[in-house]
Amino acid sequence: MKSLRIEEYGGVDVLQWKESPQPQPGPHQVLIKVDAAGVNYADIMRRQGNYPGPDLPATLGLEAAGTITELGSDVADGRLSVGQKVMAMGPQGQAEYVAVNANFVFPYPDGIDPIHAGGMPITFLTSYHLLKSRGALQAGDTVLIQAGASGVGTIAIQLAKEWGARVVVTASTEDKLELCRSLGADVAINYTETDFEDEIKSLTDGRGVPLVLECVGGPVLEKSVRCVASYGRLVSYGNASGQPANLSAADITTLNRSVIGFSMGRSPIGSLDHQGAMQELAPMIMDGRLRLIVDRVLPMAQAPDAHRHLASRGTRGKVILTP
Numbered sequence: 603m604k605s606l607r608i609e610e611y612g613g614v615d616v617l618q619w620k621e622s623p624q625p626q627p628g629p630h631q632v633l634i635k636v637d638a639a640g641v642n643y644a645d646i647m648r649r650q651g652n653y654p655g656p657d658l659p660a661t662l663g664l665e666a667a668g669t670i671t672e673l674g675s676d677v678a679d680g681r682l683s684v685g686q687k688v689m690a691m692g693p694q695g696q697a698e699y700v701a702v703n704a705n706f707v708f709p710y711p712d713g714i715d716p717i718h719a720g721g722m723p724i725t726f727l728t729s730y731h732l733l734k735s736r737g738a739l740q741a742g743d744t745v746l747i748q749a750g751a752s753g754v755g756t757i758a759i760q761l762a763k764e765w766g767a768r769v770v771v772t773a774s775t776e777d778k779l780e781l782c783r784s785l786g787a788d789v790a791i792n793y794t795e796t797d798f799e800d801e802i803k804s805l806t807d808g809r810g811v812p813l814v815l816e817c818v819g820g821p822v823l824e825k826s827v828r829c830v831a832s833y834g835r836l837v838s839y840g841n842a843s844g845q846p847a848n849l850s851a852a853d854i855t856t857l858n859r860s861v862i863g864f865s866m867g868r869s870p871i872g873s874l875d876h877q878g879a880m881q882e883l884a885p886m887i888m889d890g891r892l893r894l895i896v897d898r899v900l901p902m903a904q905a906p907d908a909h910r911h912l913a914s915r916g917t918r919g920k921v922i923l924t925p
């Protein structure tokens with residue numbers, strides 16, 4: 603079979619769509635013939651050597667969708683079967699076949715586009731856990747979502763609205779802001795023209811917001827902490843800027859703010875209820891209340907173009923690769 607391999611860390615030229623050994627499912631895994639696999643910002647960091655994963659040489663990818671072709675010896679709870687269409691979260695999904703732990707495999711019904719399914723697990727589950735499991739969002743809360751037009755941001759906007767929140771987003775271009783508004787964002791701030799911290803203060807009579815979802819890091823994280831209301835929460839879940847942040851204790855303690863970390867990939871197995879989350883999300887996906895925003899679909903052999911596009915901040919929603 604073919605897979606998207608890296609043998610060393612570096613620029614896009616280290617990406618190789620090439621023959622590699624087909625994985626065998628372990629006792630708790632299923633083997634999936636892949637229809638499509640989403641590209642995440644973490645794939646860029648992994649290619650650069652800034653994100654954990656199996657030793658090199660390795661196959662890239664954190665999610666995929668396809669058809670189950672084989673069950674591991676201990677996968678026998680009746681939930682999964684050969685021939686079933688599933689989406690899955692786990693490493694090495696950008697390949698013709700992937701073996702994934704059954705806990706991270708989600709059957710999906712007819713009606714979901716099999717190509718779109720490949721880009722759903724990470725954005726949908728990340729948004730769910732950011733807002734609910736870690737962010738404890740309540741109906742009526744205002745939530746500030748940084749990078750609203752990102753893969754995660756486009757789902758988090760829709761889910762927060764579905765759960766009764768008022769949504770404020772930031773993005774860098776009018777095109778991205780328009781997308782966020784079309785997904786339900788109540789206020790969309792172009793942070794390249796307007797200081798988002800000032801804007802949040804003026805929108806909330808100086809109080810700040812109960813919840814901020816932050817993935818840019820550096821000065822954006824520093825300013826975002828000051829957008830949190832008294833006893834509110836900021837969930838830090840990424841560092842797309844690659845810049846260090848200098849958080850001030852005074853900014854955190856004086857207003858009893860909480861700064862919470864979230865890494866889905868580094869959460870111990872069992873600590874997050876992914877199956878329950880997907881069951882709660884499924885009706886919203888099926889009736890169109892939650893829709894995946896697909897920026898483009900490319901063949902795996904064009905993964906370098908996908909990485910360039912993401913790294914240049916050109917995307918709106920998800921990029922998906924097909925074998």
Ligand SMILES: NC(=O)c1ccc[n+]([C@@H]2O[C@H](COP(=O)([O-])OP(=O)(O)OC[C@H]3O[C@@H](n4cnc5c(N)ncnc54)[C@H](OP(=O)(O)O)[C@@H]3O)[C@@H](O)[C@H]2O)c1
Pocket residue numbers: 641642643644724728749750751752753754755772773774775778817818839840841842843844864865866867912913915916917919
């Ligand atoms: N913790 C977790 O479990 C988890 C899971 C999924 C994703 N993440 C993180 O969530 C973030 C979004 O992921 P994604 O796959 O949805 O990303 P994406 O679609 O590639 O979007 C990233 C966006 O971040 C914004 N950005 C701001 N400063 C940037 C910079 N210096 N370089 C690149 N982008 C910058 C850009 O939007 P503007 O142009 O509008 O600024 C960019 O489009 C990433 O930081 C990722 O690592 C974390």
